[in-house]
Amino acid sequence: GAVVSQHPSRVICKSGTSVKIECRSLDFQATTMFWYRQFPKQSLMLMATSNEGSKATYEQGVEKDKFLINHASLTLSTLTVTSAHPEDSSFYICSARVAGKSSYNEQFFGPGTRLTVL
Amino acid sequence: QKEVEQDPGPLSVPEGAIVSLNCTYSNSAFQYFMWYRQYSRKGPELLMYTYSSGNKEDGRFTAQVDKSSKYISLFIRDSQPSDSATYLCAMGESGANNLFFGTGTRLTVIP
Numbered sequence: 001g002a003v004v005s006q007h008p009s010r011v012i013c014k015s016g017t018s019v020k021i022e023c024r025s026l027d028f029q030a031t032t033m034f035w036y037r038q039f040p041k042q043s044l045m046l047m048a049t050s051n052e053g054s055k056a057t058y059e060q061g062v063e064k065d066k067f068l069i070n071h072a073s074l075t076l077s078t079l080t081v082t083s084a085h086p087e088d089s090s091f092y093i094c095s096a097r098v099a100g101k102s103s104y105n106e107q108f109f110g111p112g113t114r115l116t117v118l
Numbered sequence: 119q120k121e122v123e124q125d126p127g128p129l130s131v132p133e134g135a136i137v138s139l140n141c142t143y144s145n146s147a148f149q150y151f152m153w154y155r156q157y158s159r160k161g162p163e164l165l166m167y168t169y170s171s172g173n174k175e176d177g178r179f180t181a182q183v184d185k186s187s188k189y190i191s192l193f194i195r196d197s198q199p200s201d202s203a204t205y206l207c208a209m210g211e212s213g214a215n216n217l218f219f220g221t222g223t224r225l226t227v228i229p
Contacts, residue, residue, distance in 0.1 A: 004161065006161075009159070032215070034215065034217075041126065041221060042221060043120070043122065043218070043219040043220060043221050043222075044162075044206070044208075044217075044219040045219075046215075046216045046217065049215050059216070093161060093162075095161075103150075104150050104152060104167065104208075104210050104217060105152070105164055105167040107164075107217070108161075108164075109154075109161035109162045109163070110161045111159060111160050111161045112159075112161060
């Protein structure tokens with residue numbers, strides 16, 4: 001149980017295009033999902049917290065107009081990188097927290113999406 | 119100064135060895151301390167979850183938290199080749215959402 005999937009696992013795109021990444025909780029409902037980003041040899045950094053049916057909360061320094069988050073259902077959150085540039089190339093990983101739970105050990109991570117912008 | 123510091127390794131040990139992985143942190147408000155294991159092309163998987171200071175044991179794994187020194191450790195006894203992975207420490211404050219991660223230590227257990 002507690003499986004989180006991400007799609008695609010890897011994407012290569014041209015500079016200026018937009019890329020959508022999906023995060024799904026497969027066997028549980030998640031009112032809250034989190035989006036992280038990891039640059040090479042750096043830590044996973046929280047970008048934003050996504051709440052079902054409401055606007056996402058972005059961390060300081062993360063452009064909300066560039067990284068569009070939609071959490072339309074209890075099992076799906078999407079991250080759209082708009083007008084991607086090479087500096088957006090990174091590993092994007094989501095986690096989903098079991099609905100009704102608030103502790104860190106009720107968060108489960110997806111396998112990540114490797115984005116390369118040429 | 120980073121919130122969480124972790125030696126990235128890589129670390130190679132022979133099968134059966136005791137492995138010690140460590141992280142230090144600067145934020146005294148951290149109350150929750152976690153260790154994740156991440157295999158290649160997979161998401162982090164929660165290994166150990168502790169609250170405040172003390173030790174926690176689960177099979178071959180022992181997590182230690184020393185809040186006075188802002189230092190946490192994960193010990194793996196009788197290490198196996200299947201333990202080869204990247205180990206990430208993470209920590210968080212009470213009532214918050216944000217998890218602060220270390221960079222991860224890449225471990226290889228040689229048969």
